Amino acid sequence: MHELFEFPADGAGLRRAFANFPSGVVAVCAEIGGIPHGLVVATFVPVSLDPPLVSFCVQNTSTTWPRLADATHLGLSLLGTDQQDAARSLGTREGDRFAGLRVHRGSGEALFVDGASAWIEGVPEAQVPAGDHTVVILRIHRLAARADVDPLVFHGSRFRRMHAVEATRVAG
Template sequence: MQQQFRAPADADGLRRAFGAFPSGVVAVCAEIDGAPVGLAVSSFVPVSLDPPLVSFCVQLGSATWPVLRSSGKLGLSLLGTEQRAAARSLGTRAGDRFQGVTVHRGEAGAVFVDGSAAWIEGTLETVVPAGDHEVALVRIERIATEDGAEPLIFHGSRFRQLLTEPV
């Protein structure tokens, strides 16, 4: 069946189209004035092996991102399938985002969510304006992975798991 294309007339149409593409869920966290601060993003993209860089996007209206931008180090936790509650909590606009979320600290202020599939510690290299978002480019300084951990997937406005094919 051939689809009829139309201009992206509104944000709802764009959200439906963008929601057709699955993405991982990443917690971006740092310690600010002795307390963890963080948010969840689903726009994480590996960028370069040399130098080691990753990127993610943050909406301009975020009240948390300007605080995180001031941090010396950022902790990026690539959330796993067992961390749906942490993703929801870190994605909320109000209340304690870290309620029920166990974290550990890295170097110079980076904060990581325990139980993640992978952790990346880095510094903010640059920020590029992009419409109603900013693209953050982070230089990777240290990494760790959890063997066998499955990533948490966001698709169609829902959390999902990957289907593993038999070997």
């Protein structure tokens, strides 16, 4: 028998329940006026194939998002398993978030973190208020991926690596 835990539907309870769902870790970056700006999100979702859209959520208290929101292009780096330090650095509220990070530029102001498992370049198309966050919808203009880099995953309030298991077919 499996033990079931109930949590109140408040911030603390939601945080505990949501920790059971793994998510990718994505750096959202741009270079504006010659200065790199970036933040990290774990709320990245593919939205549409036609037109090509993705979304991510940003806390309304973010002091970085207002700088990124007006960028001509944003660079999304889907961080790889060896990029836990990059995720921590871009997620800090103090100091130089880009210290020690290798980056490359895309179109417009898009900025990418080297070594990521995938890169998406796009233009913010919409911002939708959603409680204590804003849902940002990004129209994709370019993308690239590396098959040799596994994605970094956030699960159980910590960074993890994915472990592949052999899928078995169920007769139907």
